[in-house]
Amino acid sequence: MKIFSAFIVSVLGIFSSNIDAGELKKIDISEVISKEEFALYKNVADFIEKSPKVTIIVKPDQDDVSIYGTDVVKSLTGSDCNRDGVMDDNATCNAVYYKLWMIYER
Incomplete structure (x- = not known):
């Protein structure tokens, strides 16, 4: 039984380290939005408005x-300015x- 428990703990440790490593990857926004695409935005408000939208479920x-x-x-829908799949606040979009x-x- 101890061997089985050690095996389970080892497997969970491997999976959790893989998940943590994946979560630490940062997206370089300049690789996602080209100079040509960025030039199409009139200002920061236009950038936020035209960013992909993300919808989350919240407690009523x-x-x-x-x-x-x-x-x-x-649900709430907002902009994903840094293209990471998570809704961003205004300060993040501005940054x-x-x-x-x-x-x-520019």
């Missing part, structure tokens, strides 16, 4: 539950735009 407010019932599902602006010397 008590008001939503009282109006629509316990089976209500609430990504600024980084691209600095790289491409």
